[in-house]
Amino acid sequence: MRKFHLTTIWGIPIRVSLSLLIFLPVLAWLISSTAQIEVYAGIVSVLTGTQLDLARLQAGSTPWLVGGAAAIGLFASVALHELGHSYAAMRYGLETESITLWILGGLASFKTIPREWDREFWIAVAGPITSVLVGAVCYAALLLLPANATVVLFVVGWLAVTNIVLAVFNMLPAFPMDGGRVLRALLARNRPYASATRIAARIGTVFAVLFAVVGVLSFSPLLLLLALFIYGAATGESRTVALADLLEGLTVGDVARPATATIEASATVEELVDRMFADRTTEFTVTDGGDVVGVVTVQDFRALSKAEREADSVADLMETDLPRFEETVGAFDALVELDTGGSGAALVDGPSGTRVVSRQDFSSAMEMRRLIGNSGPF
Structure with a gap:
């Protein structure tokens, strides 16, 4: 109000x-x-x-x-x-x-x-x-x-x-x-x-x-x-x-995953769909010339027609205005910022390059901590 x-x-x-x-x-x-x-x-x-x-x-x-x-x-x-x-x-x-x-x-x-x-x-x-x-x-x-x-x-x-x-x-x-x-x-x-x-x-x-x-x-x-x-x-x-x-005790760098499932921004949406079926994953990190530039998920193209999937590129759909964190930022603080901004994922910068962290990564991390105890980073 x-x-x-x-x-x-x-x-x-x-x-x-x-x-x-x-x-x-x-x-x-x-x-x-x-x-x-x-x-x-x-x-x-x-x-x-x-x-x-x-x-x-x-x-x-x-x-x-x-x-x-x-x-x-x-x-x-x-x-x-x-x-x-x-x-x-x-x-x-x-x-x-x-x-x-x-x-x-x-x-x-x-x-x-x-x-x-x-x-x-x-x-x-x-x-x-x-x-x-x-x-x-x-x-x-x-x-x-x-x-x-x-x-x-x-x-x-x-x-x-x-x-x-x-x-x-x-x-x-x-x-x-x-x-x-x-x-x-x-x-x-x-x-x-x-x-x-x-x-x-x-x-x-x-x-x-x-x-x-x-x-x-x-x-x-x-x-x-x-x-x-x-x-x-x-x-x-x-x-x-x-x-x-x-x-507690985790940084966003501990939670973030390497950008293994990647797709080029210039790829068509139809190519993205084929990759999702082939790789059995619903989320891809989008790269442009090797640099991480965004994230695209199955929800981003679900409402598109077949003609639109063939005409549009991944760059047209991907989420680009993602929050960016240094990998030393606390995991909970990063999750709060994600919730506040309504973002589904964020980019994490560190010496080894840029990685991606999503809500699913936080959920997996918390489940692991629940199973193995809060003794420290896993």
Whole structure:
């Protein structure tokens, strides 16, 4: 979904998702409802010892003013929560690429996720700690504000309560929420990181199912959306960590294969088809005067007619804008770049010349590591 740049703090771009811009008026409307104002006015009255004037809060356009200010304040609090994570990461020398505010809260995107349990622990708890501090500051302000500042008292009191609720909710062990990451960090103290991730992810999927059930029973679309997010993120990160674990210690040079199945760029597609049948392979490295220039697979010509196969050359079909890696690049980093760019293969440069690495090569390498263990390059 489209994102808009809001500001930059500590060199970290703060972005706002279109989903949040659409949701903010809805949230303001929900907060401004009579029932919400009555509930939170009662809570603020208990916190301050001063009875808030409900008639004043509900007069004219005041409910919309209260709802809008509270909604904006909430997402400002979420931004501070994510900055808390980012500050802790900076203390460990880790880079935060961006912070995105969206319909379900905020997401701090880190360049790398630390595998040291203590680092992940403190980065994860830094967000809820920040929310508690923001709630405490709002509560202190609540005690200092004059009793006749009804609207300001309500908004500040609402933010005090909501920040504490935000901190508590985020500490639920529903991976990849903060509590789930804390759980993984604690599990990783005495077991492999991949195993800790699998356990935390399974617990996260259980919470996702619970949120979905409650969302259906309470007719809450947000809880259903949260359930989908947790389920997708938990299973996705578990899979990513498993891949990284299988490729740990390997470079893309270890995975790449020699360019044995080659065909000249000037060859016709019909010649390519004949070679595929003869050599029993569906992928060829394309060369031009001995230099590797691309890759061609059976999918590249499957939709062509017989006349087109005879007229077109391999150069017309081959994939040429392939990523290039030095053979010393980590295998997992190369695989991530392939996935990000949507490429099926990449060229690998080294002292012995240019080779090709495909997704199938990564799959074969991971299967070998799974069978023989992660003792090192094979």
